[in-house]
Amino acid sequence: MLHYRTEGFNGCAVKYSPFFDNRLAVAASANFGLVGNGRLYILELTPNGIAPLKWFTTQDSLYDLAWSEIHENQVLTASGDGSIKLFDCTTDEFPIQNWKEHNREVFSVHWNLVAKDRFCSSSWDGTVRVWSPHRPQSLLTLPTHSCTYSAAFSPHSPDILSCVSSDSHVRVFDLRTPASASNHLTIQIPIHAAPASPIPGPPGIPPAAVPPSEALTHDWNKYRPSVLATAGVDRTIRTFDIRAPHQGPLAIMPGHEYAIRKVAWSPHLADTLLSASYDMTCRVWSDRSDNTTTIGDSDLMRSGPASPVLGMEMGRMGQHTEFVMGVDWCLFGSEGWCASVGWDESLYVWDVRAVMR
Template sequence: MLHYRTEGYNGYAIKYSPFFDNRLACAASANFGLVGNGRLYILGLTAQGIVGEKWFDTQDGLFDTAWSEIHENQIGVASGDGSIKLFDIALNEFPIMQWQEHQKEVFSLFWNPIQKDQFASSSWDGTVKLWTPGSPRSLSTYRTNSCTYSTSFSPHNPHMLSCVSSDSTLRIFDTRSPSAPAGPAGMMQQTGTMPSVSIPVSPMAPAELLTHDWNKYRPETIAVGGVDRVVRVFDIRAPGQPISELRGHNYAVKKLVWSPHWAGVLSSGGYDMSVRIWDDGVLVDAFGPGHGAGPGGPGTLGPPKVGKMLGVFDRHSEFVAGLDWCLFGGEGWIASAGWDESVWVWDAKAVMRGVRVGMR
């Protein structure tokens, strides 16, 4: 277990480099992001612990960061002033590119892992934007008309762009063309920049959605979490209800990430200052043989399965805002960042053995 202090700055996001297993980036804000500067930390994992290799200061708080998938030294940040900046860590502190189209805070940034010359941003201004590093303007704008906290690309389909918003809705857009279908046949299709799929999450008791992520092994599976403390797993082939629910957080779920090593395992961090490791309880294709015949007939699901909590990491003493799994080396390593000015790097396998790792 390794620790690094982001003194004076509260962590909002942590990301492993897609090129190096010993390099991390942490996006942080002074004064919990309410007012003041931001700082992007470039961190190295060494035999002596975590070392701060470099940092970049910004005039406004930073809420997210995303490594380039095509250039090992380039990294983007999402800022509270509505801007997106691209830094080259081999150069001095000034960004090599900057975009200013969002009208409010940019809260999420995600690089396309397949079509690697594209990345996406989402903002409190109710839009998601598609970008390429070489263009001074966005390629497309997708409107949610609600505060949009998280955006992501499917790791299986380079044209499938998703987001979750304050109106308790998961939306999936197709980035190819207004008339192109998004994903498997049978999914709802609309024209323009309207979502190809729109899933109202917990429609009986709507709550703000703060985070979501695509399963790395099951192309139709996506997990969402938010203010109501429940992590819900959906199969987008039958989005009427979740296939699994994970309950255990005491306060809002701020970040969740599927494991790159185990198909049914994900991590979630939240305002209860904990990181929890889960088995989603979906052991096979949620539809089963013949694509399922739940109580509602073909193409529907039975009651949601109940996921199992595998363990709790409890070292943070403030909100956990950032999580990421390492793609390389021994499977199971996680980095977490929080408002307690702490970055932790730890082995999820120890937590999954039932050990509660922490101070409380």
């Protein structure tokens, strides 16, 4: 396990470079993101540990980041002042581009992995925006009418975009559809809809007493194009198939003791995902999809919720001493390496296989 201290700055997000197997970036904020500066760290893994390649200090907190998919040295950041900034590792301390249309904090940014000439952002102002790095203004605004914590393009389609928000819904937009009154909204899934049969809730809370709560994070499965995972304040991970939004979650994974801040599907295994939580742990899960039957066309026609599968915790990492805010998988090398950051001013690079039971 490797460690790097982001001294004076509390980690909020971490991402591995899609171009270099030894490079990652961390978005961090002073004073836990409440007030003060932000800092973007570009770090490299060396034979002597983790070494800083460059860092950029910003006037406001940084909450999220995304590597450019078209330029190996460029990184997007999401800022507390409502701006999105693009930094280049080969330039001096100032961003090479700046966008400012959101009216509140920008809480997530995500680069399109298929149509690599666009990216998206989500904000507490109740909107998701689509951008081009070559344009000074946004290409599209998608209203959600509630604080939107996470937005992401599908890794399987250039035009499918999803988000989760404080009103406990997953929204899926298809940019190929006419805008009309729906603003490209094609699917809206209530995350906390009543299940067909009782399922375990968070520890100490009966299943029937779990109310709708804020969804803080979600991620698309890298191998199953219609499956995504959500998590948030209720401490439970849920997976959904967007082909059958009325059927409720495919799988649930309760177990965290406090809110889940980040989930990330494995780039190597279709049934494995990581979570980072305010309970100061990272956990690795199996949604047990290898033990379940894939939804077929006849099943999609059924109405009403189906009974979800109970996923399984396969291990946890408890090295952090404060809220864990971000986690990401390494795309390169032997499967299982990941990185996590937290409010303890710590970045850890570790092997998931070492904590799995």
